[in-house]
Amino acid sequence: MKKFKLTGFIIAGILVVICLFGSLFIVKEGEYKIILRFGEAIDSKSEPGLYMKVPFIDNIKVLPKYQMTYENVPTQIMTKDKKVILVDNYTVWRIDDPVKFNKTSHNVSDGAQRINEAVYNSVRRKLSEVNYDEIISENTARGDLNDEITKDVALSLQRDNYGIKIVDVRIKRTDLPESNKESVYNRMISDRQSIAARYLSEGDEESKKITSKADRSALELMAQAEADSKKIVAEGEQEAAKIYNEAYGKDPEFYNLYRTLESYVVTMSNNPVIMMPIDSPYAQILLGE
Template sequence: MKKLTYLIPVVVVLVAVFLSSIFIVDEREKALVLQFGQIKQVREEPGLAFKVPLIQEVVRYDDRILSLDTSPLEVTPSDDRRLIVDAFARYRIADVVRFRQAVGVGGLRVAEDRLADILTTQTREVLGSDGVTSNTILSPERANLMVRIRDQAQQRADALGLQVVDVRLKQTNLPDQNLEATFARMRAEREREAADEIARGNEAAQRVRAQADRTVVELTSEARRESEITRGEADAEANGIYAEAYGADAEFFEFYRSLTAYERALQGRNSSIVMSPDSEFFNYLNGSSGRQ
């Protein structure tokens, strides 16, 4: 019984030591076994692994693709048109040993700070190189520029044990002062185009009005000519009728002409005429004279 009392603590200690020597590597991570700061094991495959308890420790690193957003930076392309560029990168820890040696106990925080500096430097270098203008950056050709930034950043990220998977330019904007100048230039261009359109419209309207006025004059002249012809033909026909009527009954024609003269002379409600009673104008108003 006394032996059992001493045996239980020993077993517990042994079990604790055994359990502390076991660790599990997840499929989403890589692990390093360190002994007094020195790398003793590299575990990149998921599964069960062992270490020396109390002496060795396990440091785990994420094996997934990670994201890093860079701070907006100002670049000056070859056409001296400044731009504000906002980028982000996708990266992963490719060499865990080199990564540990490069960043030490700082881990991802130190690695991301260094990678952000690399991306900022390479972005300025690529976007400010010869032949790269602001129009190039704002066009579909920016895809080639992002590949160049990624490749050049990868050359420096190798020393950190990192793999730069992708680099993307999220936003490309003009600085506030340049933005206002650009808007002013765009407004001036649109106003000039509007003035040109208005001038062309006025010119076209003037041509239409001139054509319409000429057409009106031609139609009016043609109508006046036709009316004069019709009036002349009517007068000729009327004169023919008058002549025929005069030849048929001269006295009736004289009577008709007199009535027409009375109608024209005595128009309106307040018409008045002063003439001598024996005037020939009233022959047909005087019964005795009218029968002569």
């Protein structure tokens, strides 16, 4: 009898240990643990530690908590100017709500498929609104497009309650199909040459305008300067005449003598030979009479 009791205690102890260990589970760093009851997610744990569940009823499902990168399948998109291009992009994402994610996607592969569909729809819609040369330019639309697509995809998945957080969507490559790549490149070169010719023509026209304006200003300045100089000379001559008249009015005889002496200086320069009547006033002054 005692033997049967001991065996019963041992079996009960084993069952208790099994139940105890069956009710415990560990959450590690970088993972979610979802508690499933009859196949339906009822709770999730994200912080590392030891947790309990109902043994034999609850099951545990593991999902990654870290960021993941999904490489979207290259697809053909038509731009606003009717060019077919091959678009290759990638998406950085993570599971934000494991319970919602489990209800809609079940596993990482299904979640990646949801992302692929949302990214394709957004990229197709956004690239159809811009021209090809705007897409390939690093200094114009590419940065804005990446940000717009990221925001658009994030809102789409959030609206559908997929439990997915979109961190970033980036376009890696936008290539033309080989069949029409050369013709499009030649067309782009022709367009750029046309734009360059227009800029050169506009620059030449502007240069002529500036030169003409400068020449006109120079002529106006020279004419004004000449008029000012003539005015100054006339005023100077007028002032000199005034001084002469004042001087002459004060002592006419002295003034006549002064002017006569000045004429002598001019006349006698370089030892000239002068013939004049001896009784002329000019000669008499020279002779000291």
